[in-house]
Amino acid sequence: MKEVLQLIELDEIKDALVGTCGVSGISTEQRKRLTIAVELVSNPSIIFMDEPTTGLDARAAVAVMRVVKNIVSTKRTVVCTIHQPSIDIFEAFNEIILMKRGGQIIYSGELGQNSCNLIEYFEGIPGVSKIKENYNPATWMLEVTNPSVEAELGVDFAHLYKESHLYQRNKKLVNELRVPTQGLEELHFTTHFSQNRWEQFKTCLWKQHLSYWRNPTYNLGRLILAMVHLWQKVDKDQDLFNIMGSVYVFTISIGASNLLSILPIVTSQRTIMYRERFAGMYPSKAHSLAQVIIEIPYIFLEATLFLIISYPAVNLYESAYKVSWYFYDIFCTLLNYKYMGMAIASLSSTYQMASICGSFCITVVNLFSGFLIPQPMLPKWWVWFYWIIPTSWTLRGLITSQYGDINREIIAFGKRKTITAFLKSHYGFKHEDMLLTAILLLAYPIFFASIFTFFTAKLNFQRR
CATH class of the missing domain: 3.40.50.300 (P-loop containing nucleotide triphosphate hydrolases)
Structure with missing residues (x-):
């Protein structure tokens, strides 16, 4: 060196x-x-x-x-x-x-x-x-x-x-050089890369760690943004709609910022990956998996900060069970938005194109999340979109884990109903669906991370 x-x-x-x-x-x-x-x-x-x-x-x-x-x-x-x-x-x-x-x-x-x-x-x-x-x-x-x-x-x-x-x-001269020397064995390599897959992955992961550690603008920016969005306390006598609105706005805001902030990181590092992959340093899969995994500790820290500030700010239930569900929902949702942004970047030739596609996706998941238009009120030809939008399962998980098992009566639209009954009739939220919700919340990040890994390997946007 x-x-x-x-x-x-x-x-x-x-x-x-x-x-x-x-x-x-x-x-x-x-x-x-x-x-x-x-x-x-x-x-x-x-x-x-x-x-x-x-x-x-x-x-x-x-x-x-x-x-x-x-x-x-x-x-x-x-x-x-x-x-x-x-x-x-x-x-x-x-x-x-x-x-x-x-x-x-x-x-x-x-x-x-x-x-x-x-x-x-x-x-x-x-x-x-x-x-x-x-x-x-x-x-x-x-x-x-x-x-x-x-x-x-x-x-x-x-x-x-x-x-x-x-x-x-x-x-x-060419004719002389093209004839192999007698007695020499044919050139043969037993492996395509000099190191095995584990060494390739460790090297890429360490490189990503250094890259993220030396980029405080990116990491501190998303943590500060989490605090800015969440210091918006509401009155303690807020009704269920205000609580849902607060949780929804908090989640969408921090999720959208995570999606958009990863786009320039992925597109810039992709250029370096092209050169190093061509040089035979490592396959694109090692790079992609390293970039996926290096986000997890940062997302964990962001979700923890989000929990510490937002949970008491919205005045949710002080229960270890409900706090755990809340953290799980937020952690999976932030991973989902981050990996969705990475998947969009892997399908886009430039950062500008990825930014346009990312903004469009944020609008779509916001519209069909089930908050602005509850699931029972969606037209039949659009309701299928609600079921495949990850944000709808985020909102379902956050609200159902907190209020899906609460039988206290409230006045909703002039009628007295239990909170459980109101969530079921107005939003279609059922507490018995929590296991399915938990599985899907974890499945979406895995799905988007797989898309990112696959298309990073298959697509090449180099202009040479």
């Missing part, structure tokens, strides 16, 4: 946080070098780089290419794609492959001192203008091989290359 840091010239900032690109942390040029360093840790013999100097100014580009030359000095091969480089960057390469539009090769070979081999080859083609003194060979090369120049000269540079001695020499 120390050798890699020195090689990439990052040893002076080894303890700095990477941060968010364009917002905080290290610079863009340092991020480029860090990306190269991550690949070097596995000690590869060949490294592929896609436009390593893109988006950098001249000074930063030179710094990156200096690092690339340091890597080459360690007997590693570096293959880069690059567009319109400066003369300093261009002459840092030993060999180049120049392709015209369509992917046809028009030059492949060594550059030579001050690009002499390249210049000699193209100047040897009749009609090609000579390079000016102190002119960038890369710029000249692109100018003289332009399609308009081909049309003007009536030549095909790809065809000329295939008829050249350079092509014949390269072809001969």
Whole structure:
């Protein structure tokens, strides 16, 4: 690790946080070098780089290419794609492959001192203008091989290359290298990854732990939001509707904030996962399971804080049985919203798209939760939606666990009824359904976590 840091010239900032690109942390040029360093840790013999100097100014580009030359000095091969480089960057390469539009090769070979081999080859083609003194060979090369120049000269540079001695020499070299050495066994790997599944999962879980621990804005934000929403006490003589309304608003508010807050986390970490999965570090399943599990202790803490503040604030029953049910409902509901957001993010190509879909889902679960329109009053063609909405089971569990077994009489709509009878007739809540409610409250987070894991592995939103 120390050798890699020195090689990439990052040893002076080894303890700095990477941060968010364009917002905080290290610079863009340092991020480029860090990306190269991550690949070097596995000690590869060949490294592929896609436009390593893109988006950098001249000074930063030179710094990156200096690092690339340091890597080459360690007997590693570096293959880069690059567009319109400066003369300093261009002459840092030993060999180049120049392709015209369509992917046809028009030059492949060594550059030579001050690009002499390249210049000699193209100047040897009749009609090609000579390079000016102190002119960038890369710029000249692109100018003289332009399609308009081909049309003007009536030549095909790809065809000329295939008829050249350079092509014949390269072809001969390829034919020699493609023949395996006698006596060598065929290359075979017993496993796809260097570590077993358990080690992959532990590594991803530890990485997620560090990522969450170093993101106080995300973690403290949701805890503070829980306290802000819940310090809204009502009078002690509140009726059942006020209690239901308080519990409902509290749950929807904190749930929606959990759903929306996870979207940028998942979409940003997904980009890193794509690169590391491609490099063969771990499968997407290890990443997904780690991200699912790392949320559990934070959700547990959030649910505990929610319970401590909301339970006395709404003046619910002081019973260990009812407190336990209340905590279980809140814990499963927060998990459900969090994993629902992760599932939405796994199905969306960008954070913006995920945010739109998340807002729509919040509206739908709010509308069909059974509070604004009780289940018995829903149209028959929409009542099925009520039964599949997780929020409806949250409200059912919270209210039924507190009041579903209370036979005290109240006045509801001008009639005297027991609380149990009123909940059953007006909302369709039955205390005997608590076991089913508990099972479904746990099943929904598992369902959404499974969707997140599956589609993270199956869908790829990379734009390259």
